[in-house]
Structure formats: structure tokens, C-alpha cells
Amino acid sequence: MTEYSSPAPPLFAVVPDGLFGPLASSNRLHYWRLLCQLFAEFFGPDAPMPPSVGFPRREITSAIERYLLTDDPWEDDGAAPDAPLAMRANAIYERFRTAGWLRQERVGAREMVSMTHAVAQLLATLMDFAERGPAFFGAKVRSIELQLQQVVAGNAGGDSLDEAAEQSRQLLSYVSAISVQVRDLMPELIKAESTALFARQLFERYVGELFVGDYAQLHNADHPLARRTAILTMVRDIEQSDVRGQLIDWYTERATGGDRVRAEQRLQRSLRRLYEIDRIDEYLARLDDDIRQANRRALAFLDYRLRAPDKLDVLLRRACRGVLGAPQDALRLPVAPGPLMDEQRLRAPQQRPRPIPRTANTSREPTPEQLARLNLLRQMTRARLVKPEDLSRYVDRHLGATDSIDSEAMEIASIEDFRAYQTLITLALRSRRQGGLRRDDPIHRMLRGFRIQLRDGEQTANAFLESPRFVLHRTRNVA
Known part of the structure; x- marks a missing residue:
């Protein structure tokens, strides 16, 4: 069955279209801090119970003025930086109101300000996302x-x-x-x-x-x-x-x-x-x-930072300044007089020894009997080796369209089936611990699409061996 799907949720049918405008401007950090402060002081769950009609506009602009006194200067964003404080606070308030963060209504002769439930919920979600710490x-x-x-x-x-x-x-x-x-x-x-x-x-x-x-x-x-x-x-x-x-x-x-x-x-x-x-x-x-x-x-x-010389670039610049400012006699190299690049001073070329001639080892072709024995040995080894895909085929053959099967209903028709059945017994015994197999257990990789449950105290006997009884359960739907 296909997974239930729905079209993209209509975000801007719930929040205003220009809501993220202030948070995308050059003063986004200032706007974000101011929104968090207004939310905590007036509209958030930790704030006092707001009036049903909202707060007077002057009370909101006064809070913005107090914020501007401690967080200044802002970049030029519609109002001159040297404008009066009240004018700048009103300009920021109008930016929030136009974007949709604040809603203004006239009640009688007063202008009252509130924040819609959808906008407040979105702001609380953003704050929780920014403050998220380590998960448990x-x-x-x-x-x-x-x-x-x-x-x-x-x-x-x-x-x-x-x-x-x-x-x-x-x-x-x-x-x-x-x-x-x-x-x-x-x-x-x-x-x-x-x-x-x-x-x-x-x-x-x-x-x-x-x-x-x-x-x-x-x-x-x-x-x-x-x-x-x-x-x-x-x-x-x-x-x-x-x-x-x-x-x-x-x-x-x-x-x-x-x-x-x-x-x-x-x-x-x-x-x-x-x-x-x-x-x-x-x-x-x-x-x-x-x-x-x-x-x-x-x-x-x-380790590199602790072993490397401290302030190596400072030491190099100091040495360069010393060389540029030193007298001519102090710059002589501490070497004997004479040509530095004379051929007599050069090291003689190194003579590489000639490689030792090598002969290939003689090989003998195996006889047909030896090849047949080798192939037989490989088939015997492979028949006794159980890989995850081998175990999955054995389990799927018995589960079929059902979701569980008892060990008594499982058949053993070959060496491969016998080894797969033994592996299931091992998985059942190791899953006895609380919580099932540990994920660092090497045999845990054998569990693909099924889990195994041991029946304590019960035994299963077939024509080949007697073992503890267990039940296989499918863990997810097979597409």
C-alpha cells in the first residue's frame, strides 16, 4: 500500500507573507533579539497575563526604546541613525506591524497591540529550535x-x-x-x-x-x-x-x-x-x-599545536627585520673562503648496484584429480558457510506470506538447510538476554527482516538433532 501523502502545507495561509522580512534584512540580529525580548516581556508563556484587547501601542514602543538604549547602533534601515529615539522606535514598530509580527487594532480612541496565536506559536518554535541542546x-x-x-x-x-x-x-x-x-x-x-x-x-x-x-x-x-x-x-x-x-x-x-x-x-x-x-x-x-x-x-x-613552535610567524618576521637592518659585515655566511659551487665540493654521484637477475619459479600443472578434489573441497566449505543472504532465503522460504513460524514446522532438506537451522538456534540462544541481541554482537548482522524468540523450557526434535524451541517473526513488511 502506498504511503499516505498530502500536498505541501499552506504556510502563508497561516502566517503573513512578509513575516520573515525583518529577519532577512541587514539588521536581522537586532530584530531577532528585539522579537525575543518582546515575546518574553509581553506575549510569551512566561509573561504576565495579557489584556484581552492587547497592550497600548505606547507601551510597546517604550519597550523598543529601552532596547535601543542598550543595543545600538543599527545599520541604516529606513530611519536615519541620528534620528530621535522615539522616531526610530516607531519606525521599528511599523516594520514589525507591516510584516505581521504585531497586530494593531483600534479600541475606542486607543490603538491596542497584540500578537496572533499562529505568529506567537511560530516564534516560540524558532526560539526552541535556537536553544536546542544535546538530545537524550x-x-x-x-x-x-x-x-x-x-x-x-x-x-x-x-x-x-x-x-x-x-x-x-x-x-x-x-x-x-x-x-x-x-x-x-x-x-x-x-x-x-x-x-x-x-x-x-x-x-x-x-x-x-x-x-x-x-x-x-x-x-x-x-x-x-x-x-x-x-x-x-x-x-x-x-x-x-x-x-x-x-x-x-x-x-x-x-x-x-x-x-x-x-x-x-x-x-x-x-x-x-x-x-x-x-x-x-x-x-x-x-x-x-x-x-x-x-x-x-x-x-x-x-598534538600538532602543542608540538609546533609557538608564534612561528612572529619569529620569522622578527628574523627578516633583523636581516634587513643588520650591517653589511654581519651578513657574511659562516663558511670558508672559496667558490661555494665548485665541482670539487659537490658530492660524487651515487652508483646504484646492478639488479640481480631473477628467474621465475617453475610451476606444475595440477592433475585432473587434484582439480576435482579442490573443487569438491570448495563446495563442501561453501555448503557449510552461512551468509546473511543464505539465512534470509531459508527464512523466507518457510515464512512465505505468514508473519511467524515455529521451529517444529521448519524443514531440513540439505546441508545448507541444516547449517541455516543451526545458525537460527545460535541466534535464539543469544537473544535470551533482555532487549535481544546486542548490536555489537557479530552474529547480529544475520537478522535481516525477522526476529527470533526462544521458548524457554521447550524442545524441538527432528530427524537430525534436538534443540531448544523457537519462533520466527517478521519485523517489517516486505514490499
Whole structure:
């Protein structure tokens, strides 16, 4: 089923067309600081309860005047820099009102100023984005799990499922973005003028702003990220139980205007996004590689800065000035008299020894029997070697169109099947730990499109061996 899609959201049907004009001008830094100050003082959640009709215009322009007293000068942006303070404040106010950041209404004989809900919400989002610090994956995964528990229990509807799916996608996007930011940050840090500045920027920006807050605990068994198997189990329960019908009814009634087909597409989109959390290991592995490379570059740069002579360019300029200002007799080279480039002073050319003649080793052609034995040995070795694609073919052959299969229903018809079945037993035994297989386990790469669940205390016997009983579950839909 194709993913539910919709056209681009109409942004400028919600916010004014020229809203970003002040933030794109030459005074954008001043405008941004002034907007943040007005939001915090009058319109933000930390400000006192505003009047229902807004604030008097004079109160807003007075706040702008106070800001101009501490943040000046501005570049020429419509008003002369030497204009009176009140005139400049009114010009800035009109710029905000024309752009749409402020709304002015006449109440009686007074002009009252307010900020629309959409503009205030956009400004709060921009401020949160600018102040965003290191992320904590544990809190995000715990939030996804709690919302899915409410959906499975029937205490929440499609809104909680959509929120969990959106957080799952944001989690993967954030890990991917950190890798790009780490690679982009290191060339910028190397431009630091001093070793102290490089070290300070490294720890303030690289560690303080980009790093994952709970990165050191990501590989622990008790970290919430280890419970992603439980999250995937709840997603499968939602897809295969009666909860699916309840969610489709919820989407049909509240999100799609009675269109049941679109409701099913909406549900399938959220489930597909939640299934993507199974790919977090790939993103974390790439993040580990990028962080290790960034650490090596930072250590190499610090080692170079600490070993190189301090202020080498200053020493070279000082030596050049000394040579230009020294008397003629002081510039003589400390060498004996005579021609410096006389042929008697040159080193004799080096005579390279003649290479030793080499003869090729004689080789004997193998006999047909030796070739046949070698090919047989290669076939035997390959038949006993299980690669991820071999295991995937064996599992897909038994799963077919179903989502799970018991080990008792699996067949062994060849040596390849026998070795694949042994590999599944190994995966089942190693997945006994809480949270499933560790992502740094070498055998973890064998899990492609399925997961394995061990049945404790139960045994499976076939014509070849007796082993613990296990069940295979498909982890994502096969397109």
C-alpha cells in the first residue's frame, strides 16, 4: 500500500507573507533579539497575563526604546541613525506591524497591540529550535513506548499513535543530522587562531551542543533503547489485533472526514514509521564512526599545536627585520673562503648496484584429480558457510506470506538447510538476554527482516538433532 501523502502545507495561509522580512534584512540580529525580548516581556508563556484587547501601542514602543538604549547602533534601515529615539522606535514598530509580527487594532480612541496565536506559536518554535541542546535518546524512546502502551490498552486513539510515529522518525533524523554536524564542525574548529580557543570551542560546541546527552549509556542493557524489541512487538499487536479496527474508525471519524481508505493509509503510514525504529542500529553505528574520526582529528590537531613552535610567524618576521637592518659585515655566511659551487665540493654521484637477475619459479600443472578434489573441497566449505543472504532465503522460504513460524514446522532438506537451522538456534540462544541481541554482537548482522524468540523450557526434535524451541517473526513488511 502506498504511503499516505498530502500536498505541501499552506504556510502563508497561516502566517503573513512578509513575516520573515525583518529577519532577512541587514539588521536581522537586532530584530531577532528585539522579537525575543518582546515575546518574553509581553506575549510569551512566561509573561504576565495579557489584556484581552492587547497592550497600548505606547507601551510597546517604550519597550523598543529601552532596547535601543542598550543595543545600538543599527545599520541604516529606513530611519536615519541620528534620528530621535522615539522616531526610530516607531519606525521599528511599523516594520514589525507591516510584516505581521504585531497586530494593531483600534479600541475606542486607543490603538491596542497584540500578537496572533499562529505568529506567537511560530516564534516560540524558532526560539526552541535556537536553544536546542544535546538530545537524550532514553527519554524519547520511553515516551514512544508509553504512548504505544496506551494505544494497545485502548486508552488512546490515533493522535497518540501519530505522535509516537513522529517521535520515532525524529529520533532517526536527529541521529542522522548529528553525523552531518560533526563532519561539518571539525573543519570550522581547525580555523581557530590559538590552541586554547580550539579546545574551548571543541568542548563548548562539539560536546555541549551536538553530543547525545546519554551517549555513554546507549549500549547498556538497562537503557530504554534496548526495549525497542518490545516497541516493535506492540506495533505488530496493533497491526494484527482488534486495535487496528478501532484506530481506523478513529481516523475515519476525526482525521479523514469519513474516508475509510484514507484512514487505512494514515494508519499504515504511522505503523511504517514506527517499524523504522528497528534501523536505529545502522544510524548509531555510523554515528560511532563519525565521532571516532572526529576525536582522532581533534587529538591530532591538538598534538600538532602543542608540538609546533609557538608564534612561528612572529619569529620569522622578527628574523627578516633583523636581516634587513643588520650591517653589511654581519651578513657574511659562516663558511670558508672559496667558490661555494665548485665541482670539487659537490658530492660524487651515487652508483646504484646492478639488479640481480631473477628467474621465475617453475610451476606444475595440477592433475585432473587434484582439480576435482579442490573443487569438491570448495563446495563442501561453501555448503557449510552461512551468509546473511543464505539465512534470509531459508527464512523466507518457510515464512512465505505468514508473519511467524515455529521451529517444529521448519524443514531440513540439505546441508545448507541444516547449517541455516543451526545458525537460527545460535541466534535464539543469544537473544535470551533482555532487549535481544546486542548490536555489537557479530552474529547480529544475520537478522535481516525477522526476529527470533526462544521458548524457554521447550524442545524441538527432528530427524537430525534436538534443540531448544523457537519462533520466527517478521519485523517489517516486505514490499
